[in-house]
Amino acid sequence: MTESILPLLGVALCATALLQLLLWSGQSLTQWSHTRKQFEISREALRKQIEAFQSEHAEATEEIGQWNGYREFVVDELFRETKLSTSVYLKPVDGKSIVGFRPGQHMTFKFDIPGQSKPLVRCYSLSARPGDDRYRITVKTMRRSNSEAGSGKVSTFVNQSLMIGDRIQVKAPTGHFFLDEGSTAPIVLLAGGIGITPMVSMIDHIVHTKSERTVILMYGCRNSEEHTFKDHLKEVSERNANIHVINVYSQPLAQDQEGVDFQLTGLISLDLVEQLLPNNHFQFYLCGPPPFMNAISASLIEWQVPESRIFSEAFGPASVKRAKTRSDDDSAASTARVQFTSTQESICWDNQFESLLELAEANGIVVDSGCRAGSCGTCQTALLRGRVQYPNGMQVDCDSGQCLTCIALPDGDVELDA
Numbered sequence: 001m002t003e004s005i006l007p008l009l010g011v012a013l014c015a016t017a018l019l020q021l022l023l024w025s026g027q028s029l030t031q032w033s034h035t036r037k038q039f040e041i042s043r044e045a046l047r048k049q050i051e052a053f054q055s056e057h058a059e060a061t062e063e064i065g066q067w068n069g070y071r072e073f074v075v076d077e078l079f080r081e082t083k084l085s086t087s088v089y090l091k092p093v094d095g096k097s098i099v100g101f102r103p104g105q106h107m108t109f110k111f112d113i114p115g116q117s118k119p120l121v122r123c124y125s126l127s128a129r130p131g132d133d134r135y136r137i138t139v140k141t142m143r144r145s146n147s148e149a150g151s152g153k154v155s156t157f158v159n160q161s162l163m164i165g166d167r168i169q170v171k172a173p174t175g176h177f178f179l180d181e182g183s184t185a186p187i188v189l190l191a192g193g194i195g196i197t198p199m200v201s202m203i204d205h206i207v208h209t210k211s212e213r214t215v216i217l218m219y220g221c222r223n224s225e226e227h228t229f230k231d232h233l234k235e236v237s238e239r240n241a242n243i244h245v246i247n248v249y250s251q252p253l254a255q256d257q258e259g260v261d262f263q264l265t266g267l268i269s270l271d272l273v274e275q276l277l278p279n280n281h282f283q284f285y286l287c288g289p290p291p292f293m294n295a296i297s298a299s300l301i302e303w304q305v306p307e308s309r310i311f312s313e314a315f316g317p318a319s320v321k322r323a324k325t326r327s328d329d330d331s332a333a334s335t336a337r338v339q340f341t342s343t344q345e346s347i348c349w350d351n352q353f354e355s356l357l358e359l360a361e362a363n364g365i366v367v368d369s370g371c372r373a374g375s376c377g378t379c380q381t382a383l384l385r386g387r388v389q390y391p392n393g394m395q396v397d398c399d400s401g402q403c404l405t406c407i408a409l410p411d412g413d414v415e416l417d418a
């Protein structure tokens with residue numbers, strides 16, 4: 001009897017275990033399905049949160065008042081700074097916000113000047129600190145004219161003919177020359193002539209932000225007649241213990257008083273800089289005319305100032321001459337032939353030229369230009385054949401198939417649509 005019951009008992013136990021297993025599996029499947037649903041819901045919620053964050057973030061990072069290309073501005077105010085220089089205050093015609101900038105940056109302007117067959121493009125540094133609802137530039141009349149197309153025409157127009165209410169096409173602030181606010185190193189600003197403009201923007205920003213960085217401005221100009229922002233800088237240095245101004249006149253007038261209008265006579269040189277500074281542990285910012293820029297930047301490097309601590313602004317003929325690079329002796333460059341579509345002539349490259357723009361102009365080929373230093377994009381020209389090189393890099397993006405002729409050198413034979 002017992003023997004006959006045992007198998008039945010075994011079968012019953014197995015059936016119970018199987019039933020429990022099925023029940024457990026069913027519960028687990030239900031739970032898993034529920035969990036998966038929850039996971040999907042969470043994933044969907046997370047996706048929505050990410051999208052919301054991205055869109056919010058995109059709005060936050062889209063700078064208020066930014067624009068692409070040219071935007072129309074109106075002359076809001078004109079102020080005669082010296083006999084030869086005028087400050088121009090500009091507001092956007094559309095009345096909307098303007099974008100901020102970093103002290104030291106510049107803007108590109110397109111001027112329609114009566115009698116000129118086409119607009120003339122120029123770059124000018126912003127001469128006020130960021131944070132205002134209008135921009136200010138300060139333009140000095142060029143004394144001489146040279147072979148550069150339109151040279152002196154814009155500065156003369158601004159100083160003699162520009163009126164309040166006139167309209168100008170303007171590109172947004174840009175440029176790699178600006179105050180390094182991530183550093184606390186003391187600063188030396190070396191300005192020549194109208195190269196004072198970005199320095200004023202930097203100094204006013206430092207004062208406005210209550211930065212205690214030491215600033216030493218060495219400002220070279222001819223005499224009191226060309227001493228732009230004289231009263232403003234005097235007042236700023238008297239009110240702020242960390243701002244020091246040393247004015248160096250090259251040709252003081254009879255009425256100019258040493259110790260009052262200026263501190264030193266002569267030109268800003270490394271000798272002078274070395275005499276005035278305890279060491280070279282400063283950040284150096286340079287802006288001025290070509291001889292000034294070239295002499296000072298070379299001298300600072302000789303004085304063992306690391307290039308990473310030398311910042312310079314380069315506009316037009318004021319460009320710092322490029323350092324000699326491998327390409328100067330590169331046979332691909334030195335034996336290159338450059339063809340322009342307008343003449344169909346094949347011209348031998350010559351290393352005496354600083355750029356393809358210079359070569360074009362020397363051969364009577366007109367290429368539009370603005371900053372002449374790779375900052376504004378005006379000289380962009382289609383590169384139909386070959387390759388170019390940029391020994392000192394590029395500050396603006398260049399469209400595919402184009403090149404910035406003001407800073408480009410041929411890298412072998414090239415053909416340009418100019």
Ligand code: FES
Pocket residue numbers: 368369370371372373374375376377378379380404405406407
């Ligand atoms: S003229 Fe401005 S980038 Fe060449």
